[in-house]
Amino acid sequence: MKPKFPKYIVTDLDSIVKRLGPIISRLEIEFLDFKEFFQSELFRNSSGFLNVIFYLTVSDLKKTQKEIHQQFQRNPLILSRFILNENLDYVHSEDLKIEEELIFSVLPESSSDMVFNKTFLNAFTQLQMITDQFDLQHKVNTTKYEISKLTRVGISLADEKDINKLLREIIFSAREIAIADSGSLYLVEKDELGLVRNLRFKISSMDIDTEEFLLPINKSSVAGYVAATGKILNIPDVYNLPEDSEYKFNRNFDVLSNYHTKSMLVVPMKNHRNEVVGVIQLINKKRNFNQKLTLEQMRGNDVFPFDDYSAQLVMGVAGQAAVAIQNNHLLQEIEALFEGFVTASVNAIESRDPTTSGHSFRVAVLTVGLAETVDLIREGKYKNTKFSKEQIKEIRYASLLHDFGKVGVPRKGFGQIQEAGRL
Numbered sequence: 001m002k003p004k005f006p007k008y009i010v011t012d013l014d015s016i017v018k019r020l021g022p023i024i025s026r027l028e029i030e031f032l033d034f035k036e037f038f039q040s041e042l043f044r045n046s047s048g049f050l051n052v053i054f055y056l057t058v059s060d061l062k063k064t065q066k067e068i069h070q071q072f073q074r075n076p077l078i079l080s081r082f083i084l085n086e087n088l089d090y091v092h093s094e095d096l097k098i099e100e101e102l103i104f105s106v107l108p109e110s111s112s113d114m115v116f117n118k119t120f121l122n123a124f125t126q127l128q129m130i131t132d133q134f135d136l137q138h139k140v141n142t143t144k145y146e147i148s149k150l151t152r153v154g155i156s157l158a159d160e161k162d163i164n165k166l167l168r169e170i171i172f173s174a175r176e177i178a179i180a181d182s183g184s185l186y187l188v189e190k191d192e193l194g195l196v197r198n199l200r201f202k203i204s205s206m207d208i209d210t211e212e213f214l215l216p217i218n219k220s221s222v223a224g225y226v227a228a229t230g231k232i233l234n235i236p237d238v239y240n241l242p243e244d245s246e247y248k249f250n251r252n253f254d255v256l257s258n259y260h261t262k263s264m265l266v267v268p269m270k271n272h273r274n275e276v277v278g279v280i281q282l283i284n285k286k287r288n289f290n291q292k293l294t295l296e297q298m299r300g301n302d303v304f305p306f307d308d309y310s311a312q313l314v315m316g317v318a319g320q321a322a323v324a325i326q327n328n329h330l331l332q333e334i335e336a337l338f339e340g341f342v343t344a345s346v347n348a349i350e351s352r353d354p355t356t357s358g359h360s361f362r363v364a365v366l367t368v369g370l371a372e373t374v375d376l377i378r379e380g381k382y383k384n385t386k387f388s389k390e391q392i393k394e395i396r397y398a399s400l401l402h403d404f405g406k407v408g409v410p411r412k413g414f415g416q417i418q419e420a421g422r423l
Contacts, residue, residue: 364399
C-alpha cells in the first residue's frame with residue numbers, strides 16, 4: 001500500500017542510495033534524478049501532496065533553480081526542502097532564487113552515514129508535519145462544509161410540500177453529498193390489508209422515461225435486501241458480488257439505459273419508530289460531482305467505491321428524508337380530512353335550500369377559473385397579479401364555504417324566504 005503522502009529524493013548522486021538504506025524501506029522513499037523530476041507527469045499533476053527532498057550542490061542548484069520554480073508553479077502540492085552538498089562553512093548565496101527557508105541543511109558528501117540518515121529523516125519529518133497540518137485543516141474544513149450542507153438539506157426538505165419535488169430534492173441531496181453519478185429512490189408500499197410487502201420505484205436521477213414499478217421486499221434484490229434487513233449495502237463492484245451473496249444485481253437496467261453500474265451505496269430511510277419507509281440507491285462514486293462520466297470512464301478507473309464517511313453522510317440525509325416524507329404524508333392526510341369536512345359542509349348547506357342546489361360548487365368553479373385566468377395575464381392592469389397553487393386552493397375553499405352561514409338559519413326560514421320570493 002502506497003503512503004498517503006509519497007516521499008521522493010531528487011539527486012544525481014547515485015552513491016547516496018546505498019547510504020540511506022536504513023530509512024528508505026522505513027519511509028518508502030523513491031529516488032529520482034533531475035531529468036525524471038522535470039519530465040515525470042506525476043509532478044505536473046497530482047491529486048495530493050508530494051514530499052520532495054533535493055540533494056545537490058549550490059552550483060547545480062543555480063543551474064536548475066529556474067526549472068524547479070516552474071515545476072513548483074505547475075503543481076503547488078509539491079512540498080520541498082533542499083539539502084546542500086557543501087562544506088559546513090557555506091554561507092547562503094545571493095544568486096540563489098530558492099527561498100532561504102526551503103534550505104533545510106548543509107550536508108557534505110563526506111559526512112558519516114549516521115549523519116546522512118538523521119539529516120534526511122529530520123527533513124522528511126518536517127515535511128510530514130506540514131502535510132499533516134494541511135491535511136487536518138482540510139478535514140476540518142470539509143467537515144464544516146458537510147455539516148452546513150446537511151443543515152441546508154434539512155431546511156430544504158422541511159420546506160418542500162410537493163411530494164414529487166421532495167423526492168427529487170432527496171435524491172439530488174444524497175447524490176451531491178456522496179458525489180454519486182446517479183441514483184434512484186424507492187418507497188415502501190402497503191397492500192390492501194395494510195401489510196408491507198413491496199417497494200415502489202418512484203424516481204431516478206437519470207433522464208430516462210421509467211414508469212413506477214413494484215419490487216418485492218425480500219433479499220433477492222439489492223434494494224429489497226436493504227428494505228427487508230434495514231442494513232446499509234456498500235458494494236464496490238456490483239458485477240463482482242461474492243458467490244454466496246443473497247442478493248443479485250439486475251443487469252437489465254444497464255443494458256436498457258446504456259449505462260455501466262459499478263460501485264453502489266444503498267441506504268434505508270427509517271422513521272422515528274425505526275421502520276424502513278424507503279430506500280436510497282446511489283450509483284458510481286466519482287471524483288467531482290459536476291463531472292459527466294462517459295461509458296468508458298464508468299468501466300475504467302474514474303469510478304470509486306463509496307467510503308464509510310460518505311455512507312454516514314447519506315444516512316444523515318436518509319434520516320431527514322424519512323421525516324420529511326412522513327410529514328408530507330401526514331400533511332396529505334390532514335388535507336384529505338379537511339377536503340372531506342369542506343365537502344360535508346357544502347352538502348349540508350345545499351340540503352338546507354334545494355332551490356339553490358349546486359350553487360356553492362358553481363361559485364367555486366367560476367371563482368377558481370377567474371383566478372387562473374388572471375394568473376395568465378402578461379400585460380395590462382393585472383399583469384403582476386399572480387396566484388400560487390396554495391392560494392388557488394384557498395380561493396376554492398373560500399368559494400365553496402361562502403354560504404356556510406346558511407347552516408345556522410332554521411329550515412322554516414328558507415320556506416319564508418321562498419314564499420316571499422313568490423309574492
